[in-house]
Amino acid sequence: MNLTRVPERIGRLGELANNLWWSWNDQARKLFRALDYPIWKESGHNPVKQLSWISPERLAQVVADPAFLSLYDSVMAAYDEATSPLDHTWCHANYPNLFSGPVAYFSMEYAIHNSLPIYAGGLGVLAGDICKEASDIGLPMVAVGFMYPQGYFHQHISATGWQEEENSELNFSEAPISQVRSPGGDIALARVRLGDIDLALGAWHVNVGSTDIYLLDTHLEENPEPYRQLSARLYVSDRELRLQQEIVLGIGGVRVLRALDINPAVWHANEGHTAFMTLERVREKVATGMSFAEAQQEVRQTTVFTTHTPVMAGHDIFAIELVEKYFQSYWGQLGIDRRAFLELGWQGSPEPQSYNMTILALKMADQRNAVSQLHGQVTRKMWHGLWPDIAEEQVPISQVTNGIHVPSWVAPELNHLMANYLSENWLTRHDDPHLWEKIMEIPDWVLWAVCQRLRRKLVGAIRERMRSRWLEDNVPWTHMLVMGALLDPEVLTVAFARRFTEYKRPALILHDIKRLKQIVTSKWHPVQIIFAGKSHPADLASKNLLQQVYKIAADREFQGRIVFVEDYDMHLARYLVQGVDVWLNVPRRRQEASGSSGMKAALNGVLNLSVLDGWWREGYNAGNGWAVGSSDAAASPEEEDESDAGALYRLLEDEIVPLYYDRDVHGVPCRWVAMIKETMRSLVPAFSARRMMKDYIEKLYRPALQR
Ligand SMILES: *Cc1c(COP(=O)(O)O)cnc(C)c1O
DSSP states (O other): OOOTTSOGGGTTHHHHHTBGGGGGOHHHHHHHHHHOHHHHHHTTSOHHHHHHHOOHHHHHHHHTOHHHHHHHHHHHHHHHHHHSOSTTSHHHHHOTTTOSSOEEEEOSOBOSOTTSOBOOSHHHHHHHHHHHHHHHHTOOEEEEEEOOSSBSOEEEEOTTSOEEEEOOOOOGGGSSOEEOOOTTSOSOOEEEEETTEEEEEEEEEEEETTEEEEEEEOOOTTSOHHHHGGGSBSSOSOHHHHHHHHHIIIIIHHHHHHHTTOOOSEEEEESGGGTHHHHHHHHHHHHTTOOHHHHHHHHHHTEEEEOOOOSGGGSOEEEHHHHHHHHTTTGGGGTOOHHHHHHTTOOSSSSOOEEEHHHHHHHHOSEEEESSHHHHHHHHHHTGGGSTTSOGGGSSOEEOOOOBOHHHHSOHHHHHHHHHHTOTTGGGGTTOHHHHHGGGGSOHHHHHHHHHHHHHHHHHHHHHHHHHHHHHHOOOHHHHHHTTTTOOTTSEEEEEESOBOGGGOTTGGGSSHHHHHHHHTOSSSOEEEEEEOOBOTTOHHHHHHHHHHHHHHHOGGGTTOEEEESSOOHHHHHHHHHHOSEEEEOOOTTOOSOOOHHHHHHHTTOEEEEESOTTHHHHOOSSSEEEESOSSOOSSHHHHHHHHHHHHHHIIIIIIHHHHTOOOTTSOOHHHHHHHHHHHHHHTTTTBHHHHHHHIIIIIIHHHHOO
16 A cells, blocks of 8 residues: 555554554544545445545645544544553453463454455354454454455345355455565465475454454465465365365464464464364474373363354364375374374264364363353253263353444444433443443433434435446346335334344245235335345255245335345444344244344344344343244244244234334334333343453453463
8 A cells, every 4th residue: 555645744544544443433434534535435434445545635635624633633542542552451450460472363254344354244243343342451362364355255136036146356455454474574474284285374464453363365376376265265165175274274373373473371262163273282282292181281271162053063074084184194293193183073982973173172172162141051962972971051161142342333323322321431331231221311302313313324325225236237126126215214124134044034024925014014004124144155045035035025015115135244234233123033943152133233222023042032131122932942943933923923013013103292102212222221231242351351261371
């Protein structure tokens, strides 16, 4: 990036653009918006691009504008405080001497901002939110992942309602990343053996406040061509390529940190994909003369493993032949033989049949956790076989319920409102339940006016997307209908936005078409439903579900009140969780580990309408949203669908719609607003990433460090 053009008075704009801290600070966002609004919009809110596109004339204008300069100065002061030595933070105040080195966090994906599209969904959002919150509370953290140039696909829906995938290539020079070089100036930082190949690894550095993320890259000239593509995409279907990626992330990730002279005090594996990092650390110790058993013991003590998958089929499992192919030259370096190596990824007595990454991680980490209370129970039951001699409740896997990074997901309008009514510095105290008692002091009409404004913003943003599709592709009218042409900003708006996958039951609400039609097309009290979400490219069943939704949305009789918005990503998610009235979530019971989009909705005063699964089992209190059906498992999936669909329609007909349209003389739905307040009061502090990170530190990192 050429930054020499930026006048010296505002010379640190480039530094700010290259630290994604700006993305969760309203004032910093405002600064880039003020810098050049059209370019800000056109760059997709990417200040790195913005600074390379902006004209010298515009720069000269802003540097002569006292209002801009004063905003610049206050943003830079806040930035310096947020990224300076961490001695004013919660972590320092409470645990000044706990961390002798950073927490090394390993994850396959990170969702930090749309200008860095290296995520697919919830797992990435969690990892991104953890990096941001670590920075906010002063937890030293280095994170390791991949710099996928193609990231995850973009979704296009054809005129027949079929999902098409488009992979675009990220221009690295326009992303907030910088290439890391070794002390000797090399791009290759480390090497990893993959079969016959010695693969060289590079890395890109990302600043997320004071958290450093290192993203591995195999696209180096010295690597043979096919291997350069190893890090091209996230979640490839090919099992061998997937194993290669996990070797690079786990083993290569440790080596890259060593090459950069980073010495973590705790190692945190996010999901089983990253578990090879534990083996590499054993190898290092064995190379210094330790036995495998001693080395394993030491590695386990300082390793934390978080599992996210309540469904057996969802775990990462490799065929024995593949594992042998890539590890036959490795197990000797661990001081163990083939059998002992394979048993690390296998549970039970007969000869190992496959290699399970979750089992490996469970055996290599002393601190293990699931991501909600219910998921903790499910997980302890699932892995009881690894600890056959103790009772199921004693299985040593605890839980830390997920949370969301509040500054990233709160609407700026609500941020402003909270600053007025809760406390000027509410964001620094947002996990304090007492602070939230004051939400009752906000006049109903004031809060309602903000909700209405956010709904209008959402409808405006959806129309803007449609308008460009209309201009670019001349899509047919029914397609415009599906994409939201007839959305009405005054109507009760429900969102179903999540990955399209069978267990999330996107089509549940279509169970009884006639009844649904009556609900949504009611003349005086209508309801509109916005769907969004991607199907995995190989998942035809889920693509069929998507097409089913599309056909209903395109049906004239639904009057344009059912909508499907393409290409669900963080940017669209922000609009949806901030702008709708009701957040719908109906996964099959025991299949959602936690879920987090409903937490984002709650933060923005959107009421949850959800099955009592995942986080909602602990969040729901009978006054802060609705529970679909009971918490008991049904006899069969068909029965579960039948009774949940019935419950869903009943709730909409008898409770939700009447409550929403019950207005006072000024048009304010006072009882609805009371539920919004109860939602925010009861859910925001408990399901914040701040509460989550404090739990990680106290329940998992501290025991790992204090042995
Ligand atoms: C929050 C989020 C998710 C995760 O939401 P779930 O509730 O787990 O479905 C997925 N994708 C995006 C883009 C998100 O912002």
